[in-house]
Structures are given as C-alpha cells and as structure tokens.
Amino acid sequence: MVTVKSMSPISWSAALLAAMAFSSPAVAAERKPREVVEVTVAAVIGVLGNDALSKAEKRAGIEKIAYARFDFRTFTRLVTAKYWKRFSTEQKKAFFAEFKVFLAQEYGTRLDDYENQSVEVLDERVEPRGDVTVRTRIVGGDFDDASVDYRMRKKDDDWFVIDVVIEGVSLVSNWRDQFREVLRGKNGVEDLLAQLRTKNKNREEGRGPPASGPPAREGRPASKS
Numbered sequence: 598m599v600t601v602k603s604m605s606p607i608s609w610s611a612a613l614l615a616a617m618a619f620s621s622p623a624v625a626a627e628r629k630p631r632e633v634v635e636v637t638v639a640a641v642i643g644v645l646g647n648d649a650l651s652k653a654e655k656r657a658g659i660e661k662i663a664y665a666r667f668d669f670r671t672f673t674r675l676v677t678a679k680y681w682k683r684f685s686t687e688q689k690k691a692f693f694a695e696f697k698v699f700l701a702q703e704y705g706t707r708l709d710d711y712e713n714q715s716v717e718v719l720d721e722r723v724e725p726r727g728d729v730t731v732r733t734r735i736v737g738g739d740f741d742d743a744s745v746d747y748r749m750r751k752k753d754d755d756w757f758v759i760d761v762v763i764e765g766v767s768l769v770s771n772w773r774d775q776f777r778e779v780l781r782g783k784n785g786v787e788d789l790l791a792q793l794r795t796k797n798k799n800r801e802e803g804r805g806p807p808a809s810g811p812p813a814r815e816g817r818p819a820s821k822s
Contacts, residue, residue, distance in 0.1 A: 668757035
C-alpha cells in the first residue's frame, strides 16, 4: 500500500515560519502581502522565542496562527486535485478535518527547530489569477539562507496562504503527488482518510515517527492553481 510520508525537517521548519508570517488577523486587508509579512513576522518570532511559554502553549499559538492565515479549503482542493470530485459530502468534511489537524500537528513537532531564527522579506511578484508570491529567506539557525516563497490569494478582502515553496519544494505539489498514489487505489478515498486518522492519532499519543521526506531541493515548482 502506498503511504503518505511526512516532510523533511527543513521543509516543515520553513513551512511553519511561513504560516506564522501571514497569520495576524489584525493586519489590515488593504495592505500589500509583503507588508502583511513585515508586520506579523516579528510577533511570530516572539512566540517561538518566548522562553516563558511552555511547548504546549507555543503549539497552541502556532496552531491558532496557522488556522487564521491558511486557506485550508483551497489547500485541501489543491492537494486532492481531480480526485476531490470522487469524495462524498461526508468524506470531504472528514478529509478537511483530518488534513487540517495533520498539518497543525506536523507544525507542532518542529518547535525545537526554531531557536535563533528570523525571516527576511525580500520581494513580491504578481501571479496568475491575482495571486501574489512573497519571497523570504530564513536568517540564522540551522536553516540559514533557506528560501521560502508564499503563494497568497485574496479572499473576502484579506490575504491567505494557499501554498508554501521551500527551497523549490511546493507543499501542495508534495502532498498532491503522495495523495494521488493512494487515491488511485480501489478504496482510495477511504484508504487516505484511514492513513490520516492513524497518523493524527499516533502523533497525538506521542507515537508518531520522525518526519521524513524528499530532499529540500528536489521538489516541484509552486502550484499553478
């Protein structure tokens, strides 16, 4: 059976910083995406570097920020691609819930990787469909100078993340490739749901395996959604 693997440490470390950079609901919608990053990133680093917070409190803060700034519904449709139409209404609800938890838990496992790191915002470029990609790089720590690009889309007069590209690796493309292999099977949708449920349960109980995945520079370009 084809299994869904976790991303590599550098991918999830950079992805978490990516999610954090866009997550302050208080940021004014009329600001440019780059300005959104510049305003919010300081607060994000503050959470990660606050020694007064327990690991659980940091995780809760991280999940709250990610939930606020990721467009999980668009993310979900992108990673399932053409197979989304095969999901029943109940399966769509179940997948959305499990995938959202899956991403949040992946972020939480990487908390220890963020000491002495910050994010430098480089520039932004307009993409098809009015999306905007904001380029940044990690400064300091084990992943110094790693590139992180954020594909953002405007929705309800606000900007949300719909993909993150770390050192050339698109999270959307990575998960879409893995999910496609599972979804091609006879019981593809149910098999994928079962894998996500198991991974979420194991990680919640502290039995999840260490993250693994493709090398950071061997991924595909950002999604053209």
